[in-house]
Amino acid sequence: DQIMAPGRVGIMSAEDDPERMLKPRCRLAGADPRLINTIYGPPAGDESGPPTWLMLDQHMLKLEQYLRMPTPAPWRLLIIDPITSYLGAVDMNENSAVRVLLARLGAIASEHNMAVVIVNHTNKAIGQNSAVRRALGSVAFSDAARVHLTVARSPDDREVRVMAPAKTNLDLAAGMEYRLERTPGEQHPSIKWLPGYTTWTADELLLGRRLDADFGSKTTGKRDQPAKLSAGEWLDRMIGSREMARGDLMQASKVAGDRRGDILDALEVAGVTERVRAKRKVLRINRNDLGQ
Numbered sequence: 562d563q564i565m566a567p568g569r570v571g572i573m574s575a576e577d578d579p580e581r582m583l584k585p586r587c588r589l590a591g592a593d594p595r596l597i598n599t600i601y602g603p604p605a606g607d608e609s610g611p612p613t614w615l616m617l618d619q620h621m622l623k624l625e626q627y628l629r630m631p632t633p634a635p636w637r638l639l640i641i642d643p644i645t646s647y648l649g650a651v652d653m654n655e656n657s658a659v660r661v662l663l664a665r666l667g668a669i670a671s672e673h674n675m676a677v678v679i680v681n682h683t684n685k686a687i688g689q690n691s692a693v694r695r696a697l698g699s700v701a702f703s704d705a706a707r708v709h710l711t712v713a714r715s716p717d718d719r720e721v722r723v724m725a726p727a728k729t730n731l732d733l734a735a736g737m738e739y740r741l742e743r744t745p746g747e748q749h750p751s752i753k754w755l756p757g758y759t760t761w762t763a764d765e766l767l768l769g770r771r772l773d774a775d776f777g778s779k780t781t782g783k784r785d786q787p788a789k790l791s792a793g794e795w796l797d798r799m800i801g802s803r804e805m806a807r808g809d810l811m812q813a814s815k816v817a818g819d820r821r822g823d824i825l826d827a828l829e830v831a832g833v834t835e836r837v838r839a840k841r842k843v844l845r846i847n848r849n850d851l852g853q
Contacts, residue, residue, distance in 0.1 A: 567593060568637030568675075571600045571628070573615060575646035582749070589744065589751040596634060600627065616649035621665050628673060636673045639666075642680035645697060653698030663705040679706070683767065685806075690772070692727035692763035703728055710736070711763035716770065721755070727763035735759060807835070807842040 570592070577583050579599040588594050601612035602620050615624060628636055641647055651658050670677045681702055683695045692711045693703045703709045709728040715721040715738060725736030735758035741750040765772050834845045 565637060566634075567596060568635045569632055570597050570638045570640070571636065572597065573600050573639075573641045573647060575614065576642060585747075585749045586751075589747060589749060600624070600639075615647060617647050617662055617666075618649035618651045621662075625669060628669065636675045638675055639669070639677045640680070641678070644679045644681055644702065656699045656701045659699040659701040660705055663701065667705070690764055690768065692767050695767050707731060708733060709763075711766055713766040715759075715761065716766070717761075723759050723761050723766055725759060725761055725763040725766055736761070736763070807844050 570587075572579055572583060574583060579597075583599075584594045584597055587597055600615060602615035603623060604610040604612055617624070628639075645653050648662070651662055653659065666677050666679075669675075679702065682697045684697050686695060693709060694700065695711075696703050696709070706728070707730045708726060710724050711727045712722060712724045715723045721738050721740055723736055723738050726733050738755040738759045740753045740755065742753045743750050762772070836843055836845075
């Protein structure tokens with residue numbers, strides 16, 4: 562387990578402002594902000610125009626040239642968040658096109674002996690048992706990666722996040738858990754890693770239940786001691802105080818054991834608000850009204 566010397570980090574972020582959000586969070590994690598670089602595309606219009614997003618289908622050569630420029634410290638990490646915002650004209654569902662793009666990113670990683678972290682989101686296939694198949698777009702995003710990590714809230718504790726491997730070519734058998742904590746005087750939260758390893762798998766995280774037990778089962782800390790969840794408890798774990806499309810809920814209940822009748826009965830006794838959003842029926846359930 563070699564610990565490498567500090568190096569430069571390149572961030573391509575379409576969702577968080579690097580100066581206001583990302584760099585302060587990196588500083589709280591112990592990083593040197595001077596080594597963090599935000600990577601943009603070429604200026605719009607003439608050279609005096611504002612920078613544009615770097616589209617990997619058009620500007621890969623410019624990215625390679627930028628990373629080859631002399632720097633005081635070597636490159637260690639490139640983060641692309643999310644990958645779907647930087648594909649340009651590449652169809653994210655086209656397996657061969659995605660593989661070609663990822664192969665070039667892999668060549669960059671090899672040239673600089675650096676890691677490339679690609680952030681992706683999940684699709685809406687709530688009932689899908691495989692975390693690898695829940696990745697948005699082509700399965701090539703997972704197949705071509707050395708490691709595919711899934712990050713989600715723990716079904717045991719909504720304040721805990723779990724990072725578990727969905728697929729790995731490395732010696733990484735189990736994931737870890739962490740909390741987001743506020744430091745007095747700081748605007749941004751910091752990560753506190755919890756001791757030990759998680760017992761949750763990536764597939765279980767996205768299903769919200771254990772796969773080694775009966776319908777909607779939970780455990781008491783040991784994987785070989787499952788305890789039955791009632792339909793109300795299962796609803797509480799799946800939805801809690803969030804919103805969920807009614808169709809997605811029914812699909813998930815089918816995968817969980819096809820006890821849709823029990824789920825519908827639990828919905829009747831729970832405080833359910835139903836509304837239409839984007840032409841879909843969406844449910845919001847009051848946790849306190851669920852029969853436990």
